[in-house]
Amino acid sequence: xxxxxxxxxxxxxxxxxxxxxxxxxxxxxxxxxxxxxxxxxxxxxxxxxxxxxxxxxxxxxxxxxxxxxxxxxxxxxxxxxxxxxxxxxxxxxxxxxxxxxxxxxxxxxxxxxxxxxxxxxxxxxxxxxxxxxxxxxxxxxxxxxxxxxxxxxxxxxxxxxxxxxxxxxxxxxxxxxxxxxxxxxxxxxxxxxxxxxxxxxxxxxxxxxxxxxxxxxxxxxxxxxxxxxxxxxxxxxxxxxxxxxxxxxxxxxxxxxxxxxxxxxxxxxxxxxxxxxxxxxxxxxxxxxxxxxxxxxxxxxxxxxxxxxxxxxxxxxxxxxxxxxxxxxxxxxxxxxxxxxxxxxxxxxxxxxxxxxxxxxxxxxxxxxxxxxxxxxxxxxxxxxxxxxxxxxxxxxxxxxxxxxxxxxxxxxxxxxxxxxxxxxxxxxxxxxxxxxxxxxxxxxxxxxxxxxxxxxxxxxxxxxxxxxxxxxxxxxxxxxxxxxxxxxxxxxxxxxxxxxxxxxxxxxxxxxxxxxxxxxxxxxxxxxxxxxxxxxxxxxxxxxxxxxxxxxxxxxxxxxxxxx
Amino acid sequence: xxxxxxxxxxxxxxxxxxxxxxxxxxxxxxxxxxxxxxxxxxxxxxxxxxxxxxxxxxxxxxxxxxxxxxxxxxxxxxxxxxxxxxxxxxxxxxxxxxxxxxxxxxxxxxxxxxxxxxxxxxxxxxxxxxxxxxxxxxxxxxxxxxxxxxxxxxxxxxxxxxxxxxxxxxxxxxxxxxxxxxxxxxxxxxxxxxxxxxxxxxxxxxxxxxxxxxxxxxxxxxxxxxxxxxxxxxxxxxxxxxxxxxxxxxxxxxxxxxxxxxxxxxxxxxxxxxxxxxxxxxxxxx
Ligand SMILES: Cc1ncc(C[n+]2csc(CCOP(=O)(O)OP(=O)(O)O)c2C)c(N)n1
Ligand code: SF4
Ligand SMILES: [Mg+2]
Numbered sequence: 001x002x003x004x005x006x007x008x009x010x011x012x013x014x015x016x017x018x019x020x021x022x023x024x025x026x027x028x029x030x031x032x033x034x035x036x037x038x039x040x041x042x043x044x045x046x047x048x049x050x051x052x053x054x055x056x057x058x059x060x061x062x063x064x065x066x067x068x069x070x071x072x073x074x075x076x077x078x079x080x081x082x083x084x085x086x087x088x089x090x091x092x093x094x095x096x097x098x099x100x101x102x103x104x105x106x107x108x109x110x111x112x113x114x115x116x117x118x119x120x121x122x123x124x125x126x127x128x129x130x131x132x133x134x135x136x137x138x139x140x141x142x143x144x145x146x147x148x149x150x151x152x153x154x155x156x157x158x159x160x161x162x163x164x165x166x167x168x169x170x171x172x173x174x175x176x177x178x179x180x181x182x183x184x185x186x187x188x189x190x191x192x193x194x195x196x197x198x199x200x201x202x203x204x205x206x207x208x209x210x211x212x213x214x215x216x217x218x219x220x221x222x223x224x225x226x227x228x229x230x231x232x233x234x235x236x237x238x239x240x241x242x243x244x245x246x247x248x249x250x251x252x253x254x255x256x257x258x259x260x261x262x263x264x265x266x267x268x269x270x271x272x273x274x275x276x277x278x279x280x281x282x283x284x285x286x287x288x289x290x291x292x293x294x295x296x297x298x299x300x301x302x303x304x305x306x307x308x309x310x311x312x313x314x315x316x317x318x319x320x321x322x323x324x325x326x327x328x329x330x331x332x333x334x335x336x337x338x339x340x341x342x343x344x345x346x347x348x349x350x351x352x353x354x355x356x357x358x359x360x361x362x363x364x365x366x367x368x369x370x371x372x373x374x375x376x377x378x379x380x381x382x383x384x385x386x387x388x389x390x391x392x393x394x395x396x397x398x399x400x401x402x403x404x405x406x407x408x409x410x411x412x413x414x415x416x417x418x419x420x421x422x423x424x425x426x427x428x429x430x431x432x433x434x435x436x437x438x439x440x441x442x443x444x445x446x447x448x449x450x451x452x453x454x455x456x457x458x459x460x461x462x463x464x465x466x467x468x469x470x471x472x473x474x475x476x477x478x479x480x481x482x483x484x485x486x487x488x489x490x491x492x493x494x495x496x497x498x499x500x501x502x503x504x505x506x507x508x509x510x511x512x513x514x515x516x517x518x519x520x521x522x523x524x525x526x527x528x529x530x531x532x533x534x535x536x537x538x539x540x541x542x543x544x545x546x547x548x549x550x551x552x553x554x555x556x557x558x559x560x561x562x563x564x565x
Numbered sequence: 566x567x568x569x570x571x572x573x574x575x576x577x578x579x580x581x582x583x584x585x586x587x588x589x590x591x592x593x594x595x596x597x598x599x600x601x602x603x604x605x606x607x608x609x610x611x612x613x614x615x616x617x618x619x620x621x622x623x624x625x626x627x628x629x630x631x632x633x634x635x636x637x638x639x640x641x642x643x644x645x646x647x648x649x650x651x652x653x654x655x656x657x658x659x660x661x662x663x664x665x666x667x668x669x670x671x672x673x674x675x676x677x678x679x680x681x682x683x684x685x686x687x688x689x690x691x692x693x694x695x696x697x698x699x700x701x702x703x704x705x706x707x708x709x710x711x712x713x714x715x716x717x718x719x720x721x722x723x724x725x726x727x728x729x730x731x732x733x734x735x736x737x738x739x740x741x742x743x744x745x746x747x748x749x750x751x752x753x754x755x756x757x758x759x760x761x762x763x764x765x766x767x768x769x770x771x772x773x774x775x776x777x778x779x780x781x782x783x784x785x786x787x788x789x790x791x792x793x794x795x796x797x798x799x800x801x802x803x804x805x806x807x808x809x810x811x812x813x814x815x816x817x818x819x820x821x822x823x824x825x826x827x828x829x830x831x832x833x834x835x836x837x838x839x840x841x842x843x844x845x846x847x848x849x850x851x
Contacts, residue, residue, distance in 0.1 A: 196850030206847060212838045215645060217637075234846070236824050239836050241644055246670040250637040253630065257610070257638025260628055262834025263645040283631050374847050381838055407834060408608050408626035408642075409649050418621070418629040419613065427621055428579075428629070 003056040004186050005066050006132060009081055010073030013045045015125040020051045020368075023129050024197055026146045027055050028370055030138045030188040034197065035060040035369040039548060042222070042306040048080035055136060057189035061334075061369040062476040065551040068185065069135060071128060072097040090185070092131060092173070107176045114168045123165035130169025134177065137187040140170060195370035200360060200473075203335045204294055205230035206374065207342025208266060209238055212381045213292070215258040215265035217243040217251045219273055222306045223362035224296035227268040248273040252280030256289050260417065262385050262407040264346050266292035271300045271313045278320040281355050285325030287417040288395070288403070288442065290349035290356075292342070293317075297361040299547045308547030309362035311472060311520040317357050318499050318529070324439070326446040329357040329499035330454075332364065333475025335371050337496050343379055348452075350384040352445050353405055359498070361520065363549040364473035388413030393424040397437060401444030446500070455502045460491030466563060467512035469538065471495040471526050474518055474550055481555035490559075498526060506534040516540040516562055518555060571597060571604060571623045578622055579615065585736035585762030585773075586616060589683060592739055594623050596746045607650045610639035612664065614690045616656035616683030616762070633663025636671040636680065640819065643676045646832035647820045650750065654681040657759075658688045661697040661717050668719075672726040672755055676819040679749045680757045682719065683736070685764035686771050693767035703770060719759050721799035724792060724811050730756035731795065731811040735776055736763070741807070748809060754818050761807075783808035790814075 008016050016038075024034045032055045040049035052067075054060040067084045070077075070091045078085070078100055085091075091098050091106040098106050109131055115123040126147065133143045144163050151159045198206075205227055208216075218228045232242040241258070245251035248269055255265035269277060274295050284291045295317055299310040317329055328348055332338040338360070345356040388406035392413025396403045403424075406415045416426030421438060423429045460482050466489055470478045475494050482492045493508050495501075509515055509530070517527045517538045522545040527538040542558040544550055571594040580586045597607065609620035613632035620627035626649075628638050639653035653671075660668055660682045671680065686703070688694040695708045697717035704711045723731045730752040734742040742760065749756035761780065763773045783806050788794060795811035820830075 196847060198850060206843060209843050209846070210838065210840070212836070214833045214836045215641070217641065237842060238839060239825055239833070241823060241825060241833070245637070246666050249634065250667055250670070253634045253637035254641035256630070257628065257641030258645045258833070260638065261608075261642050261646040261649065261832065263641075263836075264833075265641075279631055280634070283634075287628075287630075370850075376840060376844060376847070379840075383834075385834065409606060409646055409832065410834065412605065414604060414624065415626045416620075416629075417627070419631055420629065426627075428618065 001068070001185055002058070003054065003060060004068040005064055006053045006055070006069045006071070007050055007067045007081060007084070008053070008071045008073065008128070009048060009050040009077035011046050012041060012043055012049055014073055015122070016049060016051050016073070018125045019128050020053060022126070022147065022150050023132055024053060024368060025150065026129065026133055026138060026143055027136060028193050028195065028197055029142050029146055030136070031191050031193050032057065032188060033059045033193065033195070033370055035062070035367070037063050037363065037367040037549070040307050048074065048076045050081055055186060057191070059370070062480045062552050063363070063367075063549045065553045069132075071132070073128075092135070107173065107180065109169070109172050109176065111169070114172065115165065118161050118165050118168070123161060126162045126165035127169035130166035131173035133166070134170040134173040135185060139188075140167070143170065193370065195372055197368055197370045198335050199366060199368040200335065200338055200364040201226035202230060203338035204342050204358060204360065205234075207339040208292070208346070209234065210339070210376060210379055211292075211343040211346030212264045213266055213346060214239060215241045215255060215263040216268065217245045217254040217265070218268045219245050219248045219251055221270045221273045223298055223365045224268040224270045224273070224294060226365060227294055248276035249280065252277040252291070253283070255291055256280060256284055256287070259289050259291060260407065260415070262410065264350070266294060268294040268296065270296050270298050271316060272303065274313070274316065274320070282321035282323050282325075283419050284355050285321065285323055285442070286419050288353040288405070289417075290353050292345045292349050292356050292358070294358045294360065296365050297359065299545065305547040307362065309473075309520060309549050310545060310547065311361055311474075312522075312525070312545070314359065314498060314521075314525040314529070317359055325354070325442050326352070326449055327355045327357065327499070328449060328497070329359055330496060331359040331472030331498045332496055333470070333472050333494060335369065336374065338364070339374050341496060347381055351382070352402065352449055354445065354449075359472060361473050385410070387411035388415065394426045395422060395424045395438065395441070397424060397441055400448050401441045402448065403441075450500060453500055453502045454497040455504050456493050456495045456508065458491055458493055458508065461488055462491070464491035464511070465489040465513040466491070466516065467508065467514070468492045468516045468518060468559065469495070469526070470518045471498050474520060477550045477552055478518055478555055480552045481559065484552065484556055485559060495526070498529070501530065501533045505530065506536055509534065509536045509538070514540065514562070516542060516559060518542045518550065520550065521545055566598065566601060566603070568598070571625070573622065573624055576622050579618055581766050583765040584615075585685065585764070586619065586683060588736045588739065589760060589762060590619055590622055592736070592742050592746065593619065596743050596750065599743070600747060600750060602650050602750075606648070607652070608642050610635045610642065610651065610653045612655040612659040614656035614659045614688070616654065616689070617659055619654055633659050634667065635659065636664060636667040639678050640671055640674060640676045643678050644820050644823060646834070647677070647830040648832060651678040652681060652750070653678055655683070656689065656696075657682055657684040657686060657698045658696040661719055665697070669726065672723055672728040672757070674819040675729055675755045675816050677753055678755060680755065681746070682757070682759045683762045684719075684759050685762045685768055687764050687768040689764050689767055700770065718799065719757065720810055721796060723757050724796045724799050727792065727813060727816075728757055728811070729754035729813045729816045730809070732756070732758045732809045733761070733805070733807050734758055735761045735780060735807055737773055737776060741782065745809060752812070754816055780805045780807050782806070783810070
């Protein structure tokens with residue numbers, strides 16, 4: 001086998017995340033490509049959470065249902081993932097957690113007992129890392145070195161014990177493997193892997209840094225909080241102000257204040273928090289302020305499923321906020337896109353003085369995989385604010401609708417902005433001629449924006465008959481499905497800019513005999529948008545809204561069904 | 566700078582004749598002039614309401630934002646460019662009602678901004694509904710049996726939260742209000758000045774004469790550094806004290822507490838992106 005899927009399942013607070021972090025580092029060092037993603041409950045202790053780690057000698061970056069190796073770490077684990085267990089699934093763990101499994105394909109390892117023998121049950125996690133390493137045929141040296149690096153800032157004693165624990169797990173498992181004549185399932189490839197491992201939220205964070213972000217104000221809300229944490233962590237090094245606001249209303253209004261004096265600010269939030277921000281977004285529309293909004297979607301309405309995934313807020317992002325004004329919405333589907341689009345978002349927001357969205361979701365945010373080092377050679381940032389002169393008018397009517405943006409304290413002019421309708425100087429007015437001019441001016445920016453819409457990308461056969469359409473985080477899942485189907489008549493059209501839509505969209509659709517949309521929501525919001533903008537109705541829909549990401553298998557199965565019908 | 570520095574020429578204000586707002590505008594211009602603050606170096610942040618229109622009527626940079634939301638941008642402006650003088654100014658409904666949460670948290674953060682509230686104890690712009698500071702029994706077309714909720718006391722709330730400067734003034738007294746405002750603007754840290762302001766159109770109870778009769782000034786013997794005394798004064802309501810209730814000079818400002826501004830006051834717009842450091846982070850992965 002060249003592609004295995006390992007699933008760890010246990011309670012919140014058991015430290016599965018440590019195993020995930022450490023083990024993915026180890027396998028990457030051994031030359032493997034690796035992907036991991038997790039699903040978890042909205043609680044701090046107990047319940048059932050699971051993490052999938054895929055290992056392969058080829059790049060892997062999508063969620064699959066299949067489980068090749070399962071490590072249950074709690075009483076409920078087997079039950080929790082039972083739909084995904086097959087006869088081929090190898091189950092490894094403590095007797096009490098594996099004894100109820102119906103298959104014989106299992107290895108018993110007394111993890112807790114081994115941990116206790118080293119002095120503390122907290123070493124259970126490292127023991128799990130050790131046993132997984134032996135199953136994957138990983139060199140012990142790599143195992144030990146990585147553990148040493150991982151715990152580098154910890155006490156010597158602790159490092160020593162962790163190495164001991166990993167080795168116990170490793171050898172114990174090896175013994176069982178030999179005894180039960182279970183072959184190591186996968187062996188490390190003969191190559192070096194110089195890639196870096198990142199998750200979705202880190203690429204957004206790095207993109208923000210690269211885009212010159214120096215101000216973030218937000219209110220914690222899963223799954224978006226990681227970005228606030230990331231930028232806070234790096235705030236000192238990069239001169240960033242990172243503030244936890246009293247609520248989302250304050251957060252966005254702070255960020256608008258920051259842009260007003262020339263900072264580059266962003267907010268990070270999820271549906272409910274974004275709902276509170278919408279008046280502020282409308283203010284950005286009126287005062288023509290740049291703002292970057294990271295909206296990490298989760299299932300709604302209301303509090304919904306706080307820690308799970310959905311693409312249910314596309315319409316919310318497009319149509320929220322009263323009044324008419326332009327905006328741009330990006331929906332990255334790859335880690336690279338997360339980085340480059342976020343960097344770009346700051347420059348476009350600044351250039352057009354509008355809100356720019358990075359629309360992600362829990363699945364995108366929490367998934368890791370390895371990618372080649374991000375290239376930043378060709379990245380540059382342009383600050384679009386100007387030094388004002390004495391007669392400066394903030395809302396000067398110009399040909400393309402963009403009025404040069406001054407900032408207080410830079411130049412000799414005054415910068416006056418107003419949430420009421422205003423004249424060129426920014427003073428309140430109800431003059432209907434000026435009103436019309438100002439509405440037109442704001443909307444005119446859209447024609448400029450349209451000149452640089454990112455086109456959708458086509459994968460698969462150029463002469464397709466069947467066209468599968470997706471946006472944002474489903475990218476890798478759909479792509480792997482299409483590659484698996486490997487038929488000559490199928491292609492995948494991926495949108496990373498979902499609003500405004502690119503002009504070419506309709507041509508791609510018209511060329512297909514059959515179009516299929518894939519969305520992680522119940523009403524197919526993107527196909528509604530496509531229909532509204534192009535008149536084209538996509539009739540075949542693969543929709544999922546149970547809070548989990550699509551699996552590659554589901555997409556294959558559904559496409560096959562539709563192809564035949 | 567001269568007497569005209571803050572004038573914007575002929576302005577047709579949206580205020581009723583006889584409204585206390587005219588007098589506050591006048592006091593503001595005089596105060597800023599006497600403090601020699603240059604209009605280009607000043608940002609007035611306001612919300613929505615009759616009071617909130619004030620920055621439109623004199624020369625200054627302004628951010629006339631949303632109803633209730635003056636304090637968050639004002640805070641952000643100050644920390645993003647500490648060299649600017651920042652005033653957040655609006656009505657009682659705006660600051661204490663719609664924006665009440667921000668009021669509490671601005672005090673907690675203690676940015677070096679001045680928060681001026683035109684307190685007419687009514688919603689002026691929306692034509693006469695009760696505000697958080699309206700008195701018990703105050704009748705309006707909505708509160709037809711009179712207000713039944715406890716009036717919000719911004720002074721005692723601010724002192725309870727250990728705001729670093731707390732004062733109350735009266736728009737009818739130019740000299741004294743100017744002197745209070747000067748102290749507030751010069752104070753390093755968050756300063757709240759609640760200004761009693763008669764609304765001649767919608768508040769027939771708390772009139773100019775009513776304020777005259779029901780207020781008195783804290784005298785020279787009053788010690789404004791004693792928080793307990795200040796709190797006692799703030800809940801006195803047979804006659805309402807005016808003046809500086811409380812000053813705490815020992816608090817660091819929000820800017821000072823931010824790591825970023827501990828070395829210097831460099832505004833964020835002068836930040837240069839550190840691509841070398843980003844590259845290093847990227848190479849590390851996670
Ligand atoms: C979100 C929102 N809600 C309501 C309003 C309507 N509104 C405008 S001003 C105001 C109250 C004004 O009262 P106050 O702040 O005391 O100012 P005044 O007019 O008395 O000076 C209200 C309710 C609004 N503009 N925005
Ligand atoms: S309504 Fe009241 S507060 Fe508003 S301008 Fe008239 S008198 Fe002043
Ligand atoms: Mg009022």
